[in-house]
Amino acid sequence: MRRVWAEVFSPAGEKLGSGHIQLAGVSVTRLLDGAGTVTVDVPGMNLRARSLLTAQRRVLVYQGEPGAAPRLVGQGIVGKAGKGQSPSGWSLDIDGPDLLAELKDYNTLFNRQYNNVPLEDVITELAALAGWSAEVEPSDVTVVARFDWVSVLKALQTIQKNNGLHLRLGDDERTLEFGAFGQDAGITVKNVETGGATSDDIAIIESIRVVEDSEKIFNMIFPVGSGEGEATVTLAKSTRPWVRSMAGADGRTIYYVSDEDSIAAYGVKQKPAQYKDIAPLTNSEASKIEAANALADATLADLAWNSQPQRTYSVTLRKCRRTLKPGDTVRLMYSGPMRFDDGHLIRELPDERIDARFYITKVMERLTPTSSTVSLEISNIDRGRQDAAAAVMEAVERIEQRNLKPQRIQQTMVFHYKDHYSDLSNSTSEWEIPITENLFSEVISVKLRIRLVRASFGGYVELTGGNFWASYYFTRSLLYAKLTADIGWQTNGTPPVQTIERNLVTAGGDVNTGYYAEFDVTNDFLNSAGGLYCTHLIRFTGVATSIVATDLIRINGAFVPAVLVPPSPINYATGEVAADLIFVGIVQSNAPA
Numbered sequence: 001m002r003r004v005w006a007e008v009f010s011p012a013g014e015k016l017g018s019g020h021i022q023l024a025g026v027s028v029t030r031l032l033d034g035a036g037t038v039t040v041d042v043p044g045m046n047l048r049a050r051s052l053l054t055a056q057r058r059v060l061v062y063q064g065e066p067g068a069a070p071r072l073v074g075q076g077i078v079g080k081a082g083k084g085q086s087p088s089g090w091s092l093d094i095d096g097p098d099l100l101a102e103l104k105d106y107n108t109l110f111n112r113q114y115n116n117v118p119l120e121d122v123i124t125e126l127a128a129l130a131g132w133s134a135e136v137e138p139s140d141v142t143v144v145a146r147f148d149w150v151s152v153l154k155a156l157q158t159i160q161k162n163n164g165l166h167l168r169l170g171d172d173e174r175t176l177e178f179g180a181f182g183q184d185a186g187i188t189v190k191n192v193e194t195g196g197a198t199s200d201d202i203a204i205i206e207s208i209r210v211v212e213d214s215e216k217i218f219n220m221i222f223p224v225g226s227g228e229g230e231a232t233v234t235l236a237k238s239t240r241p242w243v244r245s246m247a248g249a250d251g252r253t254i255y256y257v258s259d260e261d262s263i264a265a266y267g268v269k270q271k272p273a274q275y276k277d278i279a280p281l282t283n284s285e286a287s288k289i290e291a292a293n294a295l296a297d298a299t300l301a302d303l304a305w306n307s308q309p310q311r312t313y314s315v316t317l318r319k320c321r322r323t324l325k326p327g328d329t330v331r332l333m334y335s336g337p338m339r340f341d342d343g344h345l346i347r348e349l350p351d352e353r354i355d356a357r358f359y360i361t362k363v364m365e366r367l368t369p370t371s372s373t374v375s376l377e378i379s380n381i382d383r384g385r386q387d388a389a390a391a392v393m394e395a396v397e398r399i400e401q402r403n404l405k406p407q408r409i410q411q412t413m414v415f416h417y418k419d420h421y422s423d424l425s426n427s428t429s430e431w432e433i434p435i436t437e438n439l440f441s442e443v444i445s446v447k448l449r450i451r452l453v454r455a456s457f458g459g460y461v462e463l464t465g466g467n468f469w470a471s472y473y474f475t476r477s478l479l480y481a482k483l484t485a486d487i488g489w490q491t492n493g494t495p496p497v498q499t500i501e502r503n504l505v506t507a508g509g510d511v512n513t514g515y516y517a518e519f520d521v522t523n524d525f526l527n528s529a530g531g532l533y534c535t536h537l538i539r540f541t542g543v544a545t546s547i548v549a550t551d552l553i554r555i556n557g558a559f560v561p562a563v564l565v566p567p568s569p570i571n572y573a574t575g576e577v578a579a580d581l582i583f584v585g586i587v588q589s590n591a592p593a
Contacts, residue, residue, distance in 0.1 A: 002369050003064040004073075006040055008052045013174075016057065021049045024091055025368040026061045028074035030098070032326035032361045032384045033157060033166055038076025039095035046092075053078055053094050060173065063367055071323060073367060075099035075173060100169045100176070103153035106130040112155075113281050114143045116290065122159065123178045126152050135170055137179025144290045146281055158277050162294065164301030166327045166382065181327030182382065185360065188331040189315060189376075203320040203374070209339040210349065211377065212312040212385055218271035219262035219307045222254060223299040225291060226279035227408030230444055231586040233279055235299075238292035242300060257299040262307035273302065279408060283437035305383045312361070312379040314341075320374040329357050330378060361385070408441065408586055415581040417538065433536040433581060435525070440585035443532060446525050449518045449580040521581075538579055 005020040024043055029036040040061060042049040053059070061074045079096025106129050114122050120136040122143045127134040130152050141163050147155045160167050160178070170177045191205040225233030235243045235255035248254040262269075278295045280287040313332070324330070338349040361384035362377035377385070417431040435443075526532055 002367070002372070004367050004369060005062055005064070007060045007062070009058040009060070011056055011058060013058070017048065017052050020062075021046070021052065023061070025366065026073060027367075028061070028076075028098070028363075028365045030074075030169065030324075030326050030363040030365075032168060032359075032382075033160060034384075035101040035104075035153070036074075036098040036169070037095060038074040038098050039093060040076075042092045042094065044090040044092050050092060053081070053092070055079070058099065059094075072171065073323075073365065075169065077101060098169055099174065100153070102174075103127075103130050103132070103156065103176075104151045106152040108147040108150050108152060108155050110148050112147045114145050115281055115287075116142045116144060118142055119159075119163070119178075123156065123176070126155055127176050130174075132174045132176055133172075134176045134178060137181075139165075139179065141165075144281065144294045145277070146279065162275070162278070162298040162301065164297075164304055168326050182359065183328050184357075185322065185324050185328040185330050187320070187322055187324075188333060189317065189378075190333045191336060200321045203317040203322075205315055205334065206318045207316045208334060209314050209341045210311065211314045211341060212310060212379075213340065214310045217262065217266060217306055217309055218269040219266065219303065220256055220258040220268055220270045221299050221303060222256045222270065222272045223295055224272075224274050225295045226276050227586065229410060231408040231410045232274070233288075233291050233295055233408070235292055235296055237285075237289045238296045239289060240293055240296035240300075243296050257296060257303060259303050259307040262303075265308075273299070275299075280441065283441045288442070305381055308381070310379055310381045310383065312377055312385060313358070315376045315378060317374045317376065320372075324360055324363050324374065324376065326360050326363055326384070327382070328360050330360060330376070331355075331357050332378065356380070410444070411585060411587045413439070413583045413585070415583070416578070417580075418578040428539065429577060431538045431579060433538065435533055435536060437533050440583065440587060442586040443522070443525060444584045444586065445520070446522045446584075447518055447580075447582040448521045448538075449582065451578045451580075538581070 004023045004026055006023055006026075007020050008016045010016055021042065023040050025041040027037075027039040029038075038059065038061065040053075040059060042053065055078055057078045059074075059076045059078060060072065061076070062070045063073050064070045076098050077096045078094055080094075082093045082095075108126070108129070119139050119141040120134075122145075123134045123136045143159055143163075145155075145159060145162075147158075150158075156167055156176070156178070159165070165179060166181045167176060167178045168181075169175075187201055187203050189203050189205060191208065223235065227233060235245075235257075236253070238255070242257055243255055244258060245253050245255050275295060275298050278291055278298060280291040315332075332354050334352065334354040336351055338352045340347050340349055358378035358380060359382040360376055361379050361382075364375040366373045415431075415433055417429075419429040525536065528534070528536065530536075
């Protein structure tokens with residue numbers, strides 16, 4: 001007869017009690033990429049078991065067959081207890097999550113960074129935070145990530161999702177397995193009895209049904225990372241070859257990743273997506289490129305899971321003598337009618353003939369001393385089903401963690417400079433603008449505003465960043481000049497029907513409040529020879545010049561006569577010049593790596 005028993009340990013791993021506890025039965029659920037469950041049934045009169053199986057203690061469940069080594073069936077944490085009644089008497093039912101849930105109780109703390117660190121090193125370090133060991137499949141993946149106040153399990157799941165990989169509870173106590181998986185489990189699942197039915201390589205189907213047949217696919221993702229609005233991380237700096245671009249609704253370039261085979265098969269299915277865990281670790285250019293590449297990798301993994309319809313089968317097996325693990329694959333050979341049952345709708349489907357390999361996404365095993373049942377959920381895609389409750393919990397967790405993680409926000413910053421002169425015609429001012437990585441993560445726009453107060457002279461402004469200079473020429477008179485122009489259509493020699501007055505430049509003021517001009521100097525800063533992050537220089541040079549009504553003023557590439565208001569310059573020997581540099585950029589608080 002089969003024996004099923006449990007051994008009880010403290011949370012620290014200390015064995016409690018002598019010997020073991022005989023069980024009336026055990027139910028174990030193993031999940032791909034998450035914690036499963038363990039439920040043990042104990043005869044209600046077993047007072048020793050009732051005293052040992054208390055909250056948060058650890059339970060290891062074994063199965064023993066005559067002449068065979070014991071098999072570890074499940075590892076669980078005692079959660080809640082209930083009572084059950086059967087013809088043989090009442091029993092105590094103890095259930096809780098499997099041991100993988102222990103990783104939820106340990107935290108990454110603040111600012112745990114990995115900058116191009118090999119995958120195996122990262123997973124090993126995270127598992128060790130909880131006192132676990134890790135078995136990581138060989139991979140050339142490197143991790144770029146930052147974690148702030150998230151559980152160890154959440155950090156592991158984030159890395160798993162963003163790289164198209166998987167995790168599961170290992171065979172040994174407190175061991176995590178991490179990798180692509182997909183190994184052959186070594187069995188064929190069939191609904192036809194054959195001469196090989198006595199082999200452990202064959203498992204017979206007792207029942208089969210389709211539990212998910214999803215047509216909700218997407219094959220073109222427009223991703224962004226951390227941040228809001230203009231401050232979000234995009235694929236603009238990615239060097240991955242699968243990144244594509246197109247013009248957006250406002251003419252700006254937007255970036256995406258697509259699956260051309262899926263588009264050819266199912267048509268275009270577009271989806272915007274945000275990966276809030278992906279952000280630059282620092283404000284350096286290299287870090288921004290790494291973040292963009294991490295975003296491209298996560299998007300590609302998402303496409304692999306969602307660019308084709310997913311079909312999931314629930315299969316109940318008879319005579320399954322192997323320990324099956326989520327993430328491995330089985331061969332399904334089936335011929336006959338099929339039932340669709342997703343919990344809401346049941347319908348009969350036409351006969352199907354299936355001979356294909358499927359991923360195991362969920363294993364449910366029920367053992368008693370006299371019987372055993374194994375049920376599987378298998379899918380053509382290596383991704384388990386997520387029920388509504390799990391989706392809600394994940395959304396709540398993202399909201400709760402948002403305020404604990406540094407955010408990328410858009411911010412405006414103004415640099416103000418001012419000098420006073422007794423003779424503006426022989427004046428020069430130089431102002432330094434130090435732009436560092438700690439000031440802005442990225443710069444969206446820069447406006448330069450020059451203002452002259454009680455001055456009749458104009459001047460020109462030069463910007464330098466490294467070895468690059470740009471000059472902007474203006475005068476008081478030009479700022480205040482207006483042009484009278486006729487507009488409207490002329491038909492058959494008929495004069496224009498409307499006459500209006502237009503400002504030549506976006507400027508204003510008068511002799512008392514001052515005159516100002518505004519220039520867009522964004523490209524001068526972004527494309528300067530010294531780069532954005534350096535000390536830039538503004539130089540103002542006053543010039544003694546007067547513009548009269550007969551002068552020509554350049555407007556949109558053409559020279560037109562100036563109409564001055566007032567009609568002639570007013571000369572002042574003294575004056576004040578002021579400059580405002582208005583930066584609009586993205587700020588992200590990054591602790592030192």
